[in-house]
Amino acid sequence: MRIGIDEMAFATTPFYFEMDDLAAARGEDPNKYKIGIGQDRQAVVPPTQDIVTLGAQAAVKLSATALKRVSTLIVATESGIDHSKASGIYIKHLLGLNDYIRVVETKEACYSATAALQFARGIVALNPQEVVLIIAADIARYGLNTPGEVTQGAGAVAMLISADPHVLAVEPVSVPYTQDLMDFWRPLYAENAHVDGKYSNQVYVDFFLKTYHRYQQITGRTLADFAALIFHLPYTKMGKKGLEGLLGDDHSNIAQRLRSNLQAEQTLSRQVGNLYTGSLYLGLLSLLQNGDVQPGERIGLFSYGSGAEGEFYSGILQPGYRDRIGEDQLTALTGRQRVSIEEYERLFNGQLGMSAADIEFDVSNDPSPFVLTGQKNFKRLYRIQ
């Protein structure tokens, strides 16, 4: 039985800043950010958005008939809003999903959406009529004026996992790899991540090569068997480091096609920045919209989460995939409003974070269909607009 991704959609915040503006404010050469890091714009998060609103915004773009069939909802995130209650329960309410559903949250840095996908495959294999909704939603925060600031971002990707999928049939062989490392972490008391960025870059490439080569040993496949290799993108240059670590001096037609399809993967990420758990899957959407890939061809996916865990797996692109990847995601981005660096800093500092205080947010500037209106008696309050 073929099992995999049947439908996908993406949402981000209504605001962004230009990297040129951040470079000017931080006294850096804009080319460091645009070429050295590989980002053009970054999503800016108003206090009225969190993983619940972003997740609901992505999922509501999926077809209503498919949402009615969802039997399990898994939110993959490292931006949790509660140590106990799963954020997906708020999302289930906002979307009006059936009460006869199981809802949980998964966590392992930027990797856990891939774990959710593998768990979902198991659920569907046991009960082929089930549809699993995975929402990878995150807000990447490193802090103002930090080296990691340029690799922030926010958004959510929603995916339906089912039998006979229309987008990507996931193949049986996958190679996970885990080691106890401190390259990036966020203790319970911290609103921003701690990161050893250079170390993390090395671990990422090392885990990619280890998992890819093992996959190759198990399957006997070579580069010629892939139309594209796509990567978790904390920033777009990271995917390039991964791919070049494998290709080296190979400039054959096969290698050049992989390079060109990596650029197609990077297109959307350049506009929003880091989605943490959703980044690999935003990359898949971006590849499918902008790349040179045909139904029946194989796509390799490298998922990475600091701490650290990597997984390389593959899938076969399905006929008719274009009808199942939502509205034109680039058009969705053109409606965003550009903000100044001053405004971004104000919004960054205005987020609810660890505050237990009652607060009511001004939602009049947020045109999103779902908003966080504030907090009362330690409870987050959401509204459908």
Ligand code: COA
């Ligand atoms: N023009 C073009 N490129 C330039 C440049 C310029 N004017 N100035 C610098 N660069 C290049 C550098 O050569 C470097 O490229 P390289 O990585 O290929 O060597 C890149 O820009 C970044 O410069 P660097 O000096 O290394 O930046 P930094 O010390 O400010 O830190 C990160 C960059 C990525 C390490 C930092 O942003 C970070 O830690 N981000 C978080 C990463 C993360 O989240 N990891 C965990 C998840 S995988």
